[in-house]
Amino acid sequence: MRSFPIVFFDLDGTLVDSEPGIINGIQHVFSSLGRPVPEAKTLRPWIGPPMRDSFQAAFADEALVAQALSLYRARYDTIGWTELSVYAGIPELIGALHAQGRRLAVVTSKNERSARQILSGLPFGACFSDIIGASDDGSRRFKPDLIAEALRRLEAESGQCVMIGDRRMDIDGANHHHMHSIGVLWGFGDRDELEQAGAGAVVTSPAALQQLLV
Template identity: 60%
Template sequence: MTQALFFDLDGTLIDSEPGILGGIAHTLESLEHPPLSREALLPWIGPPLHDSFEALFDGDRARAEQAVALYRERYDTLGWREHSVYAGIETTIAALTADGRCLAVVTSKREVFARRIIDALPFGDAFATVVGASDDGARRYKRELIAEALSRLQLAHADATMIGDRRMDIEGARQHGMRSIGVLWGFGGADELREAGADRLVDSPAALLAAVR
């Protein structure tokens, strides 16, 4: 039985749309860039933000770095609080903890922000570690983040399962030869997760609990 479970954060444990999209909107307004629709921005939740800004600005890395700095400024004071925990997640985490599972958070969000969010959750102490993007951006893709989690917890890839809502979670797991479970309540979707190669899809936290048991 797989013992360790790696959870993505945005779209898996928490609905962080208000904070992330609010921050992007603030950033674009500050840079006098035309606003983008919600539909256009939802795919930004999950991948590294710098990459999304750089693509928007046609490869202008300097402007992308300026945008990320503006985004982080708002997120540091306000955006990190603008989220809600998905219904059923707290119960599922409690049950997994009672089962003796080793739980970790593995997210492309900056680690300082991810830790702040997890520490403020009523079940935050259930996680053995929180792995996020490094401040310098050197560690930001799921492949690298999963590798860091395996290293910190001294686990082999066969001893962990990645759980997330976007293709990056699934692809990162596959790059390590790990099992993966795609969740359908976040920002991806069944087609995206299947195409990425998820071993299983679940449509609720209760179904996730049943799947890992």
């Protein structure tokens, strides 16, 4: 694989294991609304797609969707964003790429405020040139739009970049911009999902990803 000067990373399931904070937040919403609380294992597919869309699928009424989002964000902004861990090998990977002079950016469907809050607390957060996330009003939340915004902010061409993520949405977004993509298997997707989406490569560890990007 050729060396890409600009590397886009998804956040949840790629840089950090954020499952506890996300799942706890969703369960908090259902409990607060007096609805049966889904088991954690049934909520795992919610990690990756925009939260707004997942709530829209669960609650038909838009007023209820807005209330659910408000409840989720209130908990996430206070405690949920801390309920995560960095995947083993990620600090070394980010440090090595940054030392090589690569431009790094986070491109996530998570609300941009939350993504910035998380990255500011990580030892390698300063390695990223920018953090692009969903807008507060939800108008920018799908990966093609998020990648477009990243390209605009970094004044980059898609051919200079590679998108790295754990779900099909990351690969779909890259394909939309004719951008190379790499799927990772330590997150919330699996090999079939990533390969069917058309990932240019699939790796099993941050060390393998680093070797591929050299």
